[in-house]
Amino acid sequence: MLLTEDQTMVRDAVRAFVQDQIWPHAPAWDKAHTFPKDVHKGLAELGCYGICVPEELGGAGLNYQTLALVLEEIAAGDGGVSTTISVTNCPVNAILMKYGNAAQQNQWLRPLAAGQMLGAFCLTEPHVGSDASALRTTATRVSASADRATAVQDGDGYVLNGVKQFITSGKYADLAIVIAVTDKAAGKRGMSAFIVPTSAPGYVVARLEDKLGQHSSDTAQINFDNCRIPAENLIGAEGEGYKIALSALEGGRIGIAAQSIGMARSAFECALKYAKERESFGQPIFNHQAVGFKLADMATQIEAARSLTHHAAALRDAGQPCLKEAAMAKLFASEMAEKVCSDAIQIHGGYGYVSDFPVERIYRDVRVCQIYEGTSDVQKILIQRALA
Ligand SMILES: Cc1cc2nc3c(=O)[nH]c(=O)nc-3n(C[C@H](O)[C@H](O)[C@H](O)COP(=O)(O)OP(=O)(O)OC[C@H]3O[C@@H](n4cnc5c(N)ncnc54)[C@H](O)[C@@H]3O)c2cc1C
Structure with missing residues (x-):
């Protein structure tokens, strides 16, 4: 795939960070269930929190193709970290970029980016x-008039x-975009989207x-227990929540496809290296056609998934519909990735099944x-x- 000079620069910078700060620590985070806050700070400094957010709002001002490259690189280092970055870029930023008003973008999107x-x-x-x-x-x-006891003090709002x-x-976020029912009788058109600060009373992390x-x-799991937010935290108009949620999922699927490719690539690279080192019957197992063909298939499948994903991303960047293409990319890439990661374990033999080798973790992550x-x-x- 041909990359622009800028895309190559961004990819290489993220790749270097991942190789240095993420990949070596991923096994320990996996074992200890660590959310690596410092690494997130580093990724934020690299601009990974606001890839598609315009520069005037503090983002990197790039596009979905670049986001796909970045997510692939991060996922190649650690699947969980890539999921955190993926969600905050899209759907969260994407919703605020498209449907947030200027005040919401200043208050929430700017610090997110x-x-x-x-x-x-x-x-x-x-x-x-x-x-x-x-x-x-x-x-x-x-409203203030309907709930005088609290509303006079808090202003008009919504209770979730x-x-x-x-x-x-859900635990570490500063804000959540929440889709909730505002008019049950209106079905899909009775849902609305809200910005909920996770510090709001009534936002309860019920379990991890x-x-x-x-x-x-x-x-x-998050409980909303009489969680009150100001009326200005409504995104778009009442009744637009379902549409807003679906619009964000399209971009999100491109992100998951890219993550799948990153994890598959990582497992593939481990398997390739191992196949060249491990010997059986007097030669590297890479030379056995069964293993070599498996690796050839894996490499081809990864490349095919990348093409589908960047095609969907290019359509989205051009402002063209890409619902089908994003679904195809996500479907193909995620199914491909599980198979590639499984084959990577197979190539490692018994060592693939134990946690001394990264393919065991990547298979669970993907x-x-x-x-x-x-x-x-x-x-x-x-x-x-x-x-x-
Ligand atoms: C680690 C993790 C992180 C997540 N992060 C988020 C997040 O940040 N925000 C968020 O909102 N959600 C999140 N999710 C939720 C995730 O998006 C849902 O789990 C997913 O959409 C599936 O929904 P479900 O689990 O209710 O399964 P169900 O909808 O109950 O589906 C169960 C099974 O039935 C199948 N099925 C259902 N309907 C049909 C149909 N019509 N035709 C054919 N098959 C069907 C499904 O394919 C599936 O195999 C996360 C989930 C996980 C595991």
Whole structure:
């Protein structure tokens, strides 16, 4: 794939940081379930928190193709760190860029892009993930006149109640974009999007999930317990929440595809190195055609996924529709990545199954790419609809 000079520069800078600050520490973070705050500071200094945010709002002023490159590099070092960066760039920044007003962009997007704040996105609930139209979390408008006791002091606002499930950065984020029901009778058109500071009373981190992989990212269940926010924290208009959430998922899927490629590439590189070093029957296992062909397939699949992903990103950068292409990229890249990571374990033989070698961790980390931001089945539904 041909890169511009700027893209090469950004990729190389992130790659160097990852090789130095992330890859060597990933096994320890995995074992200790560490959220590496200092590394996030470093990534913020590199501009990774605001890749697509315009420079006048403190971002790097780049595009989705560059975001895909950056996420691939970070994921090649550690899957969990890449998920944290992915969510804060898109959906969080993307929503504020497209639907936030000037005041919201100044107050929230600016510090997000500078890496002074971390964002979370709250869509999924305990009973519903794929079918986002069935949310139950409510946001009730409270006016000064209706709730004199508190509203006079706080101004008009909304009170949120409900539970959000599997929220990336739910614990460490400074703000969350929350999709909640404002008018139950209106169905999909009765949902709205809100900016909720995680310091707001009633934003409760109910539990942290004990996951198969990605231990360096935090995944939390969040309770909204009479969580009151000011009326000006409504994003867009009431009733636009579903549309806002879906618009962000498109870009998010490009991000997950890029993460999948990064993890697959990393596992592939480990397997290639191992295959050239490990000997059986008097020669490096790389020379056995079964192993060499496996590596050839892995390299080809990674390249194909990268092409699909950058195609979707290029469409998005050009302002063209890319729902189908983003779904295809996410579907192909995440399924490919699990297979490539599994093959990387196979090439390592028994050593692939133990934690002394990175492929064991990467295989656990990559599995969720087939699930979050829409499962593989959901991507197929989107592609099927586009073909109808
Ligand atoms: C580590 C992690 C981080 C996450 N981060 C976030 C986050 O930051 N914010 C957020 O909002 N969510 C987040 N999620 C939630 C994630 O997006 C959901 O788990 C995902 O969308 C699937 O929803 P579900 O778990 O409710 O599964 P379900 O929707 O219950 O699906 C269960 C199974 O049924 C299948 N299925 C469902 N409906 C259909 C259908 N119509 N046709 C065919 N098959 C179907 C699915 O493909 C799946 O295999 C995260 C999840 C994880 C594990």
